[in-house]
Amino acid sequence: MKKRTLDNRGFTLLEILVAMAVFGVVVGAVYSAYYTQQRSYEAQTEVSFMNQNLRAAILLMERELRMAGCDPTQGANAGFTTASSNTVAFTMDIRGDSAGSDPDGDTSDSGEAITYALGDPDGDGDxxxxxxxxxxAENIDALDFVYLDEDGNVITNLASNISSIRSIQISLVARTGKADRAYVNTDSYSNQQGTTILAAQNDNFRRRLLTAEIRCRNMGLK
Ligand SMILES: [Ca+2]
Ligand SMILES: [Ca+2]
Structure with a gap:
């Protein structure tokens, strides 16, 4: 015959409460570590996405602005059509009426007239x-252009000197798509001339300023 040796006393209420408390503390610590890591991972993802976004935008602008005023037939009257601190518009003669054909002395073919500006085409309020x-590029808080002449001086009267543009300083301020509650952004952002282009927002978005100077090598060739 087997002898039953089971202890039927079980746990006391106090033991259960202590066990639950210990378990709770452990779970809390694990969750807190996980949460902190997760939040920092999310912040990093947001920042790297923002940086990629910004670099791609600047690259495209650089490539096209270098072509501003491209006019191989010298008959297309290509050049800058708008040059303000937040909008730039320009033309170039880079193709003919059909895809792949040679420049044809006009700037009315596809991709020959370009305007860069801020807007909200997706209508989300950003x-x-x-x-x-x-x-x-999404979530761009500031876009700024400074126009320089052939001596590298800032052109002040652009209305009458738009054809004197030889290079452009572009400054862009991008921000992350999601706010980070653990962070407050008190920075203000300036262009290469030291002019503030975005005042301190004191909000929870991380931002990045990227600035570049682009030589418009097709300007002034005539
Ligand atoms: Ca053309
Ligand atoms: Ca938007």
């Missing part, structure tokens, strides 16, 4: 960088 009213 400003975006647009190219011909199509969004190319």
């Amino acid at each position: 400003t975006d960088l647009t190219r011909n009213n199509v969004m190319i």
Whole structure:
């Protein structure tokens, strides 16, 4: 015959409460570590996405602005059509009437007239960088252009000196798509001339300023 040796006393209420408390503390610590890591991972993802977004936008603008005023037949009258601190518009003669054909002395073919400005084409209330009213980078808080002449001086009277533009300083301020409650952004952002282009927002978005100077090598060739 087997002898039953089971202890039937079980746990006391106090033991259960202590066990639950210990378990709770452990779970809390694990969750807190996980949460902190998760939040920092999310912040990093947001920042790297923002940086990629910004670099791609600047690259595209650089490439096209270098072509501003491209006019191989010297008959297309290509050049800058708008040059303000937050909008730039320009033309170039880079193709003919059909795809792949040679420049034909006009700037009315596809992709020959470009405007860069801020807008909100997706209508979500956040400003975006647009190219011909199509969004190319989301969540851009500031876009700034400074126009320089052939001596590298800032052109002050652009209305009458728009054809003197030889290079452009572009400054863009992008922000992350999601706010980070653990962070407060008290920075203000300036262009290469030291002019503030975005005052301190004191909000929870991380931002990044990227600035570049582009030589418009097709300007002034005539
Ligand atoms: Ca053309
Ligand atoms: Ca938007």
